[in-house]
Amino acid sequence: MTIYGTPTAAAGRTRSGLPNLVWALAATHFVSRAGGAVQSFLVLYLTQEQRLTPTTAGAVVAAVGVGGIGSQVLGGWLGDRIGRRHTMLAGFLGTAVAIVALGSATTLPAIWAAAVGVGLMADLFRPAGSAAVADLPPGQRVRAFGVLFWATNLGFSVATVSAGALARNGYGLLFWINAAASVLAALIVWRRVPETLQPASRQAKRALLPVLLRDRLMLAMVVIHVGYFTLFLQMFATLPLVMAADGHGPAAYGTLLALNGILIVAGQPLAVRLLAGRDPGTVLAASMLLVGIGVASVLTVHSDAGRAASVVVWTLGQIGIAVMFGASFAGLAPEGLRGRYMGVASATWSVGAMLGPLVGTVLLTHAGRGGLAVVSAIAGIALFAGQQALGPALRCRTTAQDGRRPSVRCASSRSNRLAYAS
Structure with missing residues (x-):
């Protein structure tokens, strides 16, 4: 299955204007998400079945995020060294083992260790898969990342509806389903995903850190997206606790998440067509503002209609981020790195997954849902302003990656001269 040549040749023949590689990766995203509801329901499992306090449960969920940070960095490094395909195989198979260990753990130290293991394995495939898409021509990346996002959320919708019903009788079965889905995703990679890493890139011994530390735009994007994911992850960290305090069970929370997934599945293809030609900085900024408003409102409303309306708002922002996230970071990445x-970019999710539960549960405990809502709204506004400020530099780098001649203003920028040289 190892195929070399141009990125398009490595990806195989095209279907609907995209290489078969994209559809194979989409299948792995769908399968792993459709059977992967454990992390979405983990805080409820820990508080209801393991009888942990909300703060301790939040810290355990944060431990998954700690492992995820290492997973993203390791996955990106392995993807550039042993190949995208082998890294994804290791990630999916390792996830199956770690999920079973977490579901079998009965003591707090064992739960902590298994949680870190889940984080370390579960996201190993993400930077490798993203790098495989980044290996495609720039004109295909927005659509390709959009397909992966769509497949992920189709699986997410399946998982939340089915898992919410299954969780009524206990959470044990969810762990076994999650493990089986990871093994199936590994089989799809083994049979259908070709290698896109070129031999010349594999042999290059270029260090990441010196390039990254000079890349001020990349560093700024990383900081902003860590803030965004810390905000966004409140839907998994504190929203279930707020709903439980209002007397709602796991099925109600699962239905709310399913609505989010259904909206994405229905609206994302249209969003790709509408947003593909838009300025990425503007789309990202507006989307972060919408997520801040949505999170703030869902924490304060008490009616089903109010929660549903809040979901619509944050979902619109989530779609905008997802459409532009992968392609924007791929446009910043030098060839060979x-x-x-993409590992560093994906790590912003994992850092947010670590900070989100810690910050969210502390604020919820000490400031109440009202205080958490105010902080969420302020965070959305701050993220909007920060991302807007990066818009001109992001446009310059995107122009350079697409092979178009940069403007005089872009070419005169020291950070972009370094980017072009890299």
Whole structure:
């Protein structure tokens, strides 16, 4: 299955204008998400079945995020060294083992260790898969990342509806379903996903850190997206606790998440067509503002209609981020460092997954849902302003990656001269 040549040749023949590689990766995303509801329901499992306090449960969920940070960095490094395909195989198979260990753990130290293991394995495939898409021509990346996002959320919708019903009789079965889905995703990679890493890139011994530390735009994007994911992850960290306090069970929370997934599945293809030609900085900024408003409102409303309306708002923002996130970071990545750059980009999710439960549960405990809502709204506004400020530099780098001649203003920028040289 190892195929070399141009990125398009490595990806195989095209279907609907995209290489078969994209559809194979989409299948792995769908399968792993459709059977992967454990992390979405983990805080409820820990508080209801393991009888942990909300703060301790939040810290355990944060431990998954700690492992995820290492997973993203390791996945990007392995993707540039042993190949995208082998890294994804290791990630999916390792996830199956770690999920079973977490579901079998009965003591707090064992739960902590298994949680870190889940984080370390579960996201190993993300930077490798993103690097495989980044290996495609720039004109295909927005659509390709959009397909992966769509497949992920189709699986997410399946998982939340089915898992919410299954969780009524206990959470044990969810762990076994999650493990089986990871093994199936590994089989799809083994049979259908070709290698896109070129031999010349594999042999290059280029260090990430010196390039990354000079890349001020990349560093700024990383900081902003860590803030965004810390905000966004409140839907998994504190929203279930707020709903439980209002007397709602796991099925109600699962239905709310399913609505989010259904809206994405229905609206994302249209969003790709509407947003593909838009300025990425503007789309990202507006989307972060919408997520801040949505999170703030869902924490304060008490009616089903109010919660549903809040979901619509944050979902619109989530779609905008997802459409532009992968392609924007791929446009910043120098050739030969794509896996590691995409690993750093994916790590923003994992850092947010670590900070989100910690910050959210502390604020919820000490400031109440009202205080958490105010902080969420302020965070959305701050993220909007920060991302807007990066818009001109992001446009310059995107122009350079697309092979178009940069404007005089872009070419005169020291950070972009370094980017072009890299």
